[in-house]
Amino acid sequence: MKRAMSCRDTLRQGGKVGLFLVVVCASACDSSEPDIEEVPLTNHCTPDWARDAVFYQIFPERFRNGDPDNDPIRASIDHVDQTPETLQVMPWTDDWYARADWEHDMGDDFYESVFRRRYGGDLQGVLDKLDYLQDLGITAVYFNPLFHARSLHKYDGTSFHHIDPYFGPDPAGDWP
């Protein structure tokens, strides 16, 4: 008989949620027919506030440029020594496949330059569009990483004590 423990039960016994997931998976693999109805809904770990939330995922660098004064500069970008000094923040409505002059300075390969592009998205841009998100019926925002990092995606954070300075209103003052 399959029995899935609740996360609370697992933690109470000194286990980890990861172990709980492995146990459930192993149990399902032993069965000839998966029967998810045997796992009562009361055993999931979704917080109450999230059960009916409508999420909108935001990639901050590409959501909205609400403050051109905090736009990233060349020195903030990874592989700065391989990035032309002519780099400029991209116009928001440009054709994605149209390459800027500084990109041509890097050569003919679109993918050599596209990861160095910055569009200047920031938290002010998110604040500016909260009404838009609310009108869509969004009740929760899931942010891609916001911590300081040289990449555009910020998954390579270098400081988890500090938000990326180019997302805030004062890059010079906020530089870690």
Ligand SMILES: [Ca+2]
């Ligand atoms: Ca900006």
